[in-house]
Amino acid sequence: MSISLLLIPLALVLLAAAVGAFFWAVDNDQFEDLDTVGTAALDLDPPVAEPPQADSD
């Protein structure tokens, strides 16, 4: 059962990653609009082309 010593901390790391990912998602507006994106797949028009990167970045 010594493997627990490795697996439990590993699980904690994964948990921390999951929490981190969730917090990132919240901070990046992933949960702000759950309606519009749902219909995006039905969008017949081609998506707006990514504008050429301005050199001023």
Added chain:
Amino acid sequence: MNQAAAHLHWQSGAGLEQSEFFAEGMHCANCARSIRTRVGALPGVQKVDVNLTTTRVSVAWDPLVQRLGAVLEEIQRLGFKPVPLSGAAAEAARRSERRGMQKRIGLAGLVAMQMSMYTVGLYAGALSGIDPWIAQLLRVTSMLLAVPVLFYSGSPFLRGAWHDLRRRSLGMDVPVAAALLLAFAASVINTWRGQGQVYFDSVAMFVFFLLLGRYVEMNVRRGSLDAGEALARSLPARVTRLLAHGGNEKVALEQVQAGDRLLVARGAVVPVDGVLAEGFALVDESLITGESLPVTRGAGATLPGGAINLGAPCTLVARHGARESTLANMVALIERSQSERPPQALAADRAASHFVLWIVILAAVVTCAWLIVDPARAFEATLAVLVVTCPCALSLATPVALAAATTRLARQGVLITRASALERLAAIDTVVLDKTGTLTEQRMQLGAAEYLGNAAPEQLLAIAASLEQHSTHPLATAFTCASSARVPVERVSELSGQGLEGEIAGTRWRIGRQDYVAQLAGAGPPGAAAPDDERVWLGSGAGYAAAFEIIDSLRPEAAAGAQRLRLLGLDLIIASGDRQATVQGIARALGIAEAHGRLDPQAKLALIRTVQQRGHKVLMVGDGINDGPVLAAADVSGAMGSGAAIAHAAADMLLMNESLGTVGTAVEVARGAARLVAANLRWALIYNLCAVPLAALGLVPPWLAAVGMSASSLYVVWRAHRFARSPV
């Protein structure tokens, strides 16, 4: 960049500028898509985000290539009205609150999942044998995980309980916090001792489910606040201010100060309440007063913010800043109703508070009893009692149901402005209608016409229609629809709010108010002593030619609306200030038995008192002007339209959409809410009556108690949510 506009416009990191605004008129995925593609195709635009739910558009562009004006023009060309975010700061605060809540829930949920695995290990180990050090490892890990859940995710409960205790009241956070802290402390002690039960998973699960309930409740509540915001959006973002030395400048609405001279273009919304500086203005004040007919205002008259200028451009002297304007008042009213707690909810809170006291006493009794019977299980049973009997379901039942009803009504164009209105609305059995405008088309039609000259009626009608086709006045459609014949008109001029003048076959004709036509046709119209403002006059240099009566026909859905009210078991009474004949005609057409015309406010008041003395509960629907005492006398009052008058009147709700069917909807939803409250309370009571004895007998382990308690309050919230979303 001025401060007001800074809310919606800022420099973003990469040399881009960013702006956020509402696109009014967006209501489908298609609209959102067209904005995204068309604005995104503009040169220099780097990013376009469109939120269909909130109609919020966010654009980032390169200031070297593109201007904000062009972006806004493009959106206008697409048929939407770009409107700045009102109270962007408040919205930002709400957003950060929502995000904080989401993070708390996410953390608690993820940790609860992880911890339940450790708990399974501990339980399985207790049954089949486990190395003591592994058990200890699981306990310590759980403890470490429980710390952020309790003190970060659970902080709203701890803080709430702390505030409750400081105010010396027992809110529903108190037993929650007590149970959380007790469970945590006992588990820490057991971890320290290296033996015994730990309840860290119960803590995490408990926090998770409770937060979830709060989050749903918060969202349901917010829905109707947005309705107030939509109202505030009908005001323009920028206004044209005239400078003292001539010329003008565009300024943000928030910058308008009392005394500013503002230019209101034709078709534009009057931005703030103000005094007309000169000339005449023809305005549609229907949004403010519910008055269906456009009104003419002379110099010195007050125009309410939110009115629409239908005539020529006019100059307005602002009476005060945007914050004190009529529409701002309305939004404040709605917000007040949201912050007020309805008496029902207050009663539930008090009951819950007593309930908490009894629970604490019961928990103490249970502890003592178990200490005598079986000391080893005393703690577990106490914890179960504290957790399982959470009064949340009891305390939540009323507010969530009422919030749900408010949201649903807001979507139907009914704004509840007093928290207690719904409760009273559910009990009414009589509707007194003040405003006949509710029942009529409000689309003008030509009624009886009196022809005074020798000319053929068809010819005069053609002349009137030809003149009126040059007008944007709503009355003009009555003429243009009545006759298809046209004659050529030259040199047409319109005097706002007065009438039109034009030359037909060399003769000058005027159509409009009598005194306006009189300047051409000569004074003293045949057979009338006082100026007759009820009719539209047509005349030329040769004298008066005709007088037209403009009528309003009955709305097709009015009959259905009246029928609906009857089906709801409501008596309908018309009490109007209009002419008796008009009122009787409408009443007959709708099958309404009781109709009173020519009533002044005192008579209306007396009528309501009489009906109430007969034992009826009365809903009075008025237009909010000059009928404050009448509205106040009724058991519940609704005001059609909206506005300044309403802010001072006693209306409990605003009916934004002036149709009779809306009244039926409001009553139906209020009754539904009352049923929901009763059902929720019944459920909470039954749940508690079943759960408490079981927990006290030690039959409910703490984790199950947490699930049961959370499930019971989630069930209550879910039902309310379903109610808010259900179609009418």
